[in-house]
Amino acid sequence: MRRLILLLILLLAGGIAAWLRYGLPPRVTIALASQGTALEAVYATGAVEPVHWARIGPATRARLTEVLVEEGERVTEGQAMARLDDRQARSMATEAEARARFAVEDLARTRTLVARDITARTSLERAERDAQAARASADAAMQRLDDYVVRAPTSGIVLRRDAEVGEVVDTPASLFWVGEPRPLRLTAEVDEEDIARIAVGQRALLRADAFPGRAMTAEVAQITPKGDTVRKAYRVRLTLPDDTPLLVGMTVEANIVLRETPDAVLVPPGAVVLPPATRDASPTAPPATPPGATRRAHLWVVEKEVARRREVEIGVQAPRSIEIRRGLTAGEAVVLDPPEGLTDGTPVRLETRPQP
Structure with missing residues (x-):
């Protein structure tokens, strides 16, 4: 009799466990689609340099016997800057x-x-x-x-000096950099796959390690007609404002803005189920941007605790959000990291994830 009771208890416990596992609707985490700015941009890196400047080196190989100028000093065209052993x-x-x-x-x-x-x-x-x-x-x-006299080819400020008395210098060497500290520009390299989308006058958002969290801008001023066949990139020059905090020689990351939508519908990346070709693609430099054309994907929308599959068109893909260009409105609840086996019309139990 005791064994029979124990067996009934085990069967009842197994039934309860099976019911809890298979009888309850799946638990899903949801987030609300928000409204914000979607930015489609081309990523590039470059260095800050003066608009007017010259790199000065010796005309012959010899030993430096005298350096006549210092960094920060203004020189005039033709002025002697250093002397070589003659x-x-x-x-x-x-x-x-x-x-x-x-x-x-x-x-x-x-x-x-x-x-x-x-x-x-x-x-x-x-x-x-x-x-x-x-x-x-x-x-x-x-x-x-x-x-044997190193002269300034143009007037300006000695921005940098790499000349020391006693060293032997040759024609490839750069002994001085002379130029004007303002105006400045950013010379960046853009991949040949993206150069066709770049145009003079486009705005660029800048980021520099020297000024974390500080918003800086520039404007595309010139695109080199001929690209570098080895690096497969084109040189793009961006004009910097006169009040820029950037200094000559700083390395800067630039995102050249192609399209800006201030009232776009945004969802977390985990809500969108991308096509396999998109999902397997290697990530690009932040912020990630798709090609110019929109692409199709799908996500799951929760309506009255029921999951509904929704076909959408995605736009800009950034590390923390994806733009939904068609198929969803702000305020709708979307499923994050949809569980496998989820089908259209499946009842679900809701769990809300706080917005970042």
């Missing part, structure tokens, strides 16, 4: 000048001899050629001496 070049110029003087003196003697019919006229012609060649060689040697 001892060997100066010796060669002195030697060339001496040869030129000797050739001139020889030419004078030859003219005297020709005038007295002591030597042939052909000697005079040869002496004239030698004198001209010697003078040209001396002038070139003296001109080469100027290569």
